[in-house]
Amino acid sequence: MPYKTVSPTVSLLLICGTLLIAPASAQHFQQINGTFVSVAAGANQVFAIDNFFKVWRFNATKQSFDKIKGAKLGQIAVGGGSLFQPDEVWGQANGEVYHYNYATKTFDEIPGVLLSSITVGLGNHTLDNCHAYEVWGLTSSQQAFRYDYCADAFTQIPGASPTQISTGGGDVWAIDSNGDVYSYAFGAQKFVQVPGAGAGTLSQITVGINDVWGFGFGGIQEYTVYRYDPNSFAWISYGAGGGVGDQVVAGGDGVWVIDAPDSVYHMDSLGYATGFEQVPGALTSIAVGSGAGVWGVNSSHQLFVFVRP
DSSP, X not given: OOSOOOOOXXXXXXXXXXXXXXXXXXXXXXEEEEEOSEEEEOSSOEEEEOTTSEEEEEETTTTEEEEEEEEEOSEEEEEOOOSSSOOEEEEEETTEEEEEETTTTEEEEEOSOOOSEEEEEEOOOSSOSSOSEEEEEEOTTOOEEEEETTTTEEEEEOSOOEEEEEEETTEEEEEETTOOEEEEETTTTEEEEOOSTXXXXXXXXXXXXXXXXXXXXXXXXXXXEEEEETTTTEEEEEOOTTSOEEEEEEETTEEEXXXXXXXXXXXXXXXXXXXXXXXXXXXXXXEEOSSSOEEEEOTTOEEEEEEXX
């Protein structure tokens, strides 16, 4: 095969999430003090951006967010961490790329390519020892770039003109403006189109620890949630709410969907047979870490963290 299936990662990633939540009588979203427009979670770190573009880092000891001095970003990405390595934290502001420096607790500007979006995940170690992390970005003209840790620079990747890239479990997937799906072939160092039912209709894609999900046009003015089945090379459809999806995100705590109007649905990674279950709450965006928990923002820019009993 020119592309590989998503490989599982160490289950110990999930342990980190217990540091960020308090006991509760039932599963629910608990509000966290602060006003934020977006949040990003990894294995052991959570960062957020407020409505003035200022960046904040979650302090697990205080159970609150600390402001990062002098940092202003339009988008932030957190991921790739485990018990053996910290999360990588990258961001962009007006195309300029920044990398979080744990020693100085500041964001360092990375010169070179201008990126309109960035994503971070666990690295693939099959071909070299440089990539403990996968860091990918898109330009405004839909050019894909991968950060080459061996060369300390972003390198353009051929094979697709993506509108979205997602990385998780050491794999990288993308979709283009036609809804066609691609997987990054590490050996060939390029994107290769992935066939199967549902390809050509996806508008969003997300890569979890061991699965790939997407939204696709499933009928008359309805969108359907799909999971890629590597055994049949097909996209299996799943219902979630009314079928008008706003966001689908996969991570260490299964797959989550925000469905119109701001309804939240969840399915465990092993719950394919049972389907999605609605979770109380109303969110406009959600972030699912690989151990640092599930976080969301509502229409009033209030921040919430998912709490299990």
